[in-house]
Amino acid sequence: MWGVTTWNQLLKICHGAACGLNYLHDPVMHQRVLHRDVKSSNIFLDENLTAKISDFGLSQIGLTNQQYTYHVSNVVDVYSFGVVLLEVICERHCFEYCNGELKILVSLWKELYEEDKIDDIVSNNLKEQMDMDSCKTFFNIAYQCLNRDRKE
Numbered sequence: 001m002w003g004v005t006t007w008n009q010l011l012k013i014c015h016g017a018a019c020g021l022n023y024l025h026d027p028v029m030h031q032r033v034l035h036r037d038v039k040s041s042n043i044f045l046d047e048n049l050t051a052k053i054s055d056f057g058l059s060q061i062g063l064t065n066q067q068y069t070y071h072v073s074n075v076v077d078v079y080s081f082g083v084v085l086l087e088v089i090c091e092r093h094c095f096e097y098c099n100g101e102l103k104i105l106v107s108l109w110k111e112l113y114e115e116d117k118i119d120d121i122v123s124n125n126l127k128e129q130m131d132m133d134s135c136k137t138f139f140n141i142a143y144q145c146l147n148r149d150r151k152e
Contacts, residue, residue: 007129009049010088011138016051017043021081024053034060038080040087082145089138091123106146113143 024033035042036058044052083094086109095104112121118139119127127135144152 005125007126007134010126013043013045013049013051014085014088014138017053017084018081020051020053021077025077032062034062035077036060038077038084040084040093043084078145079148082142085138085142085145089123089126089135089142090121091125110143110146113139 021035021038024035026032033056035053035056037055038053042053042055044054046052083106086106087094090105090109092105094106094109095102097103109121112118118135119132122135122139
């Protein structure tokens with residue numbers, strides 16, 4: 001996704017991916033698909049920048065009457081989607097290698113959000129294209145996805 005250059009294109013892609021996950025989790029469907037491997041590299045784009053969720057290798061199929069299995073797995077998909085949203089707005093992966101060690105950036109990003117310092121991590125390229133209200137709304141949605149409490 002990092003090759004996409006405009007904020008509006010990124011919003012379209014994220015919206016499409018969210019709609020795809022919503023479709024997979026839809027309780028109206030006879031079966032639900034629990035992806036279980038939501039990450040930026042599993043969201044493909046067609047020639048019109050339409051998001052396509054891919055790689056269903058770890059997915060599970062659940063009947064709509066299996067409420068508890070759905071909720072537990074759904075939390076993982078939603079959390080992972082929140083990480084994808086943060087990767088999009090920061091235009092970087094959620095991890096980096098530093099001195100041979102893997103460093104996960106999600107907790108840092110959450111902390112900066114809580115301290116109202118999102119300007120410190122949002123991609124400079126995107127800052128030039130968006131207003132801060134749009135940025136805060138997007139970040140708020142991503143942050144809410146990172147809540148591990150099912151009720152939230």
